[in-house]
Amino acid sequence: MIYLDNASTSFPKPEIVFDRMDSFQRTICANPGRGAHRMAIESAREVMLTRELLAKLFNIKDPSNIVFTLNCTEALNLAIKGILGNRRHIVISSMEHNSVLRPLTHMREFGVEFDTIASLENGEPDLHSLEAAIKPDTGLIVCTHASNVTGDLLPVSEIGGIARRMSIPFMVDAAQTAGTVPIDVEGNNIDILAFPGHKGLLGPQGTGGLWFREGLDLEPLRYGGTGSHSEDAYQPKFSPDRYESGTLNTPGIVGLGAGVRYILDKGIENIRRSEIELTEYLSERIRNIDGISCYGHMDANRKTGIVSFNFEEVNCSEVAHVLDRGFEIAVRSGLHCAPMAHKAIGTFPVGTVRVSLGIFNTKEHINALILALSEISKEIGKGKR
């Protein structure tokens, strides 16, 4: 199988991720924060270590403000539901995933309102429209770092700059960029960062996290045992305990730590450079196939390792099915849980075929894909004649 569905989850992971998870589970894995015996302490130390590695990767000063979640969706929900307080209005980009759109749509029932930043003709968010969308009770601006449909990068630093000037917390959804595109919460003007552990960060599924700037007070999503201040019926006030009730996915967090260390060792700039090179290679070749339309930026410097396309007159799910069954190539088709983005690029409700590259993909994989798509194109051509 040639796996080109890394925007859903990265596969494979570095050997060290599998090895660390397995050996940790077999030898040490007690419950961090519960009990003071050596195994529990060592488990807690491993969790802290992953926090520190993430802090290093994202230039975060306060690792204890990184909280671990089941996935990026939980992180986004925690921030969106947790921050509002008395401010009832949110501004979001037009490329947001259902993990932002669905909690907000639900919260409309409780009086929360949201507005979307209009797009320019080239698909970029119109920053003037952002400023116009801000109201006195705007409590949060949310922007994905890159569309999970097109891979297009959004100008988060600029949006963050506007947010900062207007004293509104700014959250970036790094679902498609954490671990592959450099992120610097200071340099990018980010106040809240939500990220999955199992995509670019190369950790296992079941991991994700949220970082928020010191001073931002979020309501937890879950209340319960934290192993700290057990005598108190109220949730502890301090992070990360306040947000991490119940037993963590410790082996997963250990695997995530191994993934982040692998990235730090390789260097995020080098990883990004390879991604651009491979995306360019893919992008140039796929555009030349008869009957294919691609969406989003053509310049690989302005996008992640995603290429979304359609054959004219053939449903995307059929193309993905043929790639899977006929050529052993795994891609994803459909709306990718992001209907808003498809409305923005004009592919709603049919969707697209999405090819998404990972750190272990090679030019050979792309050559195989291009060959397969060329054959599909020929078959379509025959059908037309």
Added chain:
Amino acid sequence: MIYLDNASTSFPKPEIVFDRMDSFQRTICANPGRGAHRMAIESAREVMLTRELLAKLFNIKDPSNIVFTLNCTEALNLAIKGILGNRRHIVISSMEHNSVLRPLTHMREFGVEFDTIASLENGEPDLHSLEAAIKPDTGLIVCTHASNVTGDLLPVSEIGGIARRMSIPFMVDAAQTAGTVPIDVEGNNIDILAFPGHKGLLGPQGTGGLWFREGLDLEPLRYGGTGSHSEDAYQPKFSPDRYESGTLNTPGIVGLGAGVRYILDKGIENIRRSEIELTEYLSERIRNIDGISCYGHMDANRKTGIVSFNFEEVNCSEVAHVLDRGFEIAVRSGLHCAPMAHKAIGTFPVGTVRVSLGIFNTKEHINALILALSEISKEIGKGKR
């Protein structure tokens, strides 16, 4: 290290759990429900298989009403926060964990009230007091299946019978019993069952779940992408998708499936019989050590594999520390995130030393513990003279 902290998390797991997780991650692990390629479908199939195995273990008819969570705390929060609707009153036992107490204490701010079932002199909940505590707007009764402090089993079937007669949903927190004590949601009159994956069920940390009876409508804790009905800005109405937004802990769920299969193969009745036998062995010996007081039932048939105790005049954390450093025995000390239970048994706020047995503990482990405790007892005796 002799590990006697299985009530925090079971250690080790059966080999098959480690093996399945590792080989699944290395070969198949795509994102279930995202994409229709073979790896994604096989991943989804594995998740469904674990649901079915759990359904078999708990005599659940509708596996799709089992939803996976990060941990048992999330499951309890989902049910407690999700069920209330217009009914604003909850009745709980006096042995509940902070994972029940803290969400309820928080919800008091929003008008939710809760009452506690009074205890009889022997520590059992007073069922007459339960009936008296029920109000017209009682929307839920919650009872832990066994105390995580004493291991005492609570009469859940009887409580469930009363709840059923009064048409109030009844939730059991099976944190300490799932996988070690037989649970039959029909026979035990249970409407909602919350369970961790990483304790008696022998799965990895980062897994847990909630089952609820068909017809009960819960609000989700998280909203977002489900891989289904992507075109819809509203959360799907059907379970499990409604409650499983974002990427699941797929490798963890595969490991949990291996753990549950191990339990089904061994037979839950056999596992319970061994637990009783070993607990009796421990219980009889520990009581004979000079200066030790034990808490809760003495009859192993009425409890799980937990024995909680204190030495007179020595702090529980010091005892646990000496067991760890001096004897390489891991136990937990303190309040175990359950202050209510300690108030009920009279050990608040100091707590207890908790020894908790697992499926891989042996009489040799207990002999080593007893020897260590006897030495500690002698040292205390010397100090007194």
